Amino acid sequence: MKLNFKRNLKWFKKKISWNYKYSIGKWDFMDEENLRYSKIVDLIKGCEFKNLKILDLGCGYGSLNKYLKGVNYEFILGVDLSSNAISRAKKESFINSKFIVSDIQQFTPEEKFDIIIFNEVLYYLDDQMKILRRYSKYLNDGGYFIFSFYGIREDLIQEISEEYQLKRKEVVKQSEKVFWGITLFKVDSPALRSLPTS
Numbered sequence: 177m178k179l180n181f182k183r184n185l186k187w188f189k190k191k192i193s194w195n196y197k198y199s200i201g202k203w204d205f206m207d208e209e210n211l212r213y214s215k216i217v218d219l220i221k222g223c224e225f226k227n228l229k230i231l232d233l234g235c236g237y238g239s240l241n242k243y244l245k246g247v248n249y250e251f252i253l254g255v256d257l258s259s260n261a262i263s264r265a266k267k268e269s270f271i272n273s274k275f276i277v278s279d280i281q282q283f284t285p286e287e288k289f290d291i292i293i294f295n296e297v298l299y300y301l302d303d304q305m306k307i308l309r310r311y312s313k314y315l316n317d318g319g320y321f322i323f324s325f326y327g328i329r330e331d332l333i334q335e336i337s338e339e340y341q342l343k344r345k346e347v348v349k350q351s352e353k354v355f356w357g358i359t360l361f362k363v364d365s366p367a368l369r370s371l372p373t374s
């Protein structure tokens with residue numbers, strides 16, 4: 177009970193902090209990171225599914241949606257802790273897109289997806305592998321996780337590789353100091369992996 181209260185308070189404070197940062201435009205620079213979004217779209221296009229259903233966790237103000245022209249997607253659901261970011265995303269009226277304010281750690285999807293994207297968000301979360309195991313249940317058979325990690329984060333890529341199949345790993349460099357590791361992982365069904373899913 178006490179632990180839950182502490183945890184909820186921590187994430188309430190984080191929500192306020194993200195909202196504040198969005199309100200003063202601190203994250204507006206993400207719009208300039210076109211190489212990162214383009215590479216993610218490249219990986220999406222390489223997936224064999226038709227009429228893709230995509231879940232973008234920690235979607236911010238929907239920057240990725242601007243790059244989806246030419247992608248064969250049925251719809252994309254963006255989820256973010258920040259109501260400021262989500263209001264901004266909704267104002268853009270992106271096609272086939274829906275946005276929800278929620279904490280990734282609490283959010284329960286109502287359906288399954290072909291691709292789940294963690295674009296610059298996984299390392300902000302507690303107990304990352306537990307979160308991935310939970311979300312893997314909301315992937316269609318043979319579905320994919322896509323990750324973008326600022327600074328590549330070989331440690332995280334290695335940890336994820338121990339449970340899921342690394343299919344592609346790209347390093348995107350914007351400058352000497354700014355670069356990302358962008359990866360595509362195939363997720364076998366839990367039965368095939370014989371791993372716990374919670």
Ligand SMILES: C[S@@+](CC[C@H](N)C(=O)[O-])C[C@H]1O[C@@H](n2cnc3c(N)ncnc32)[C@H](O)[C@@H]1O
Pocket residue numbers: 194206233234235236237238239240255256257258261278279280281295296297300301
């Ligand atoms: C660095 S930004 C990346 C935004 C977006 N993916 C992009 O690349 O344009 C990280 C985002 O994760 C969101 N975030 C952080 N913790 C979250 C959580 N627990 N649940 C949902 N969103 C979260 C923040 O509000 C923020 O919008």
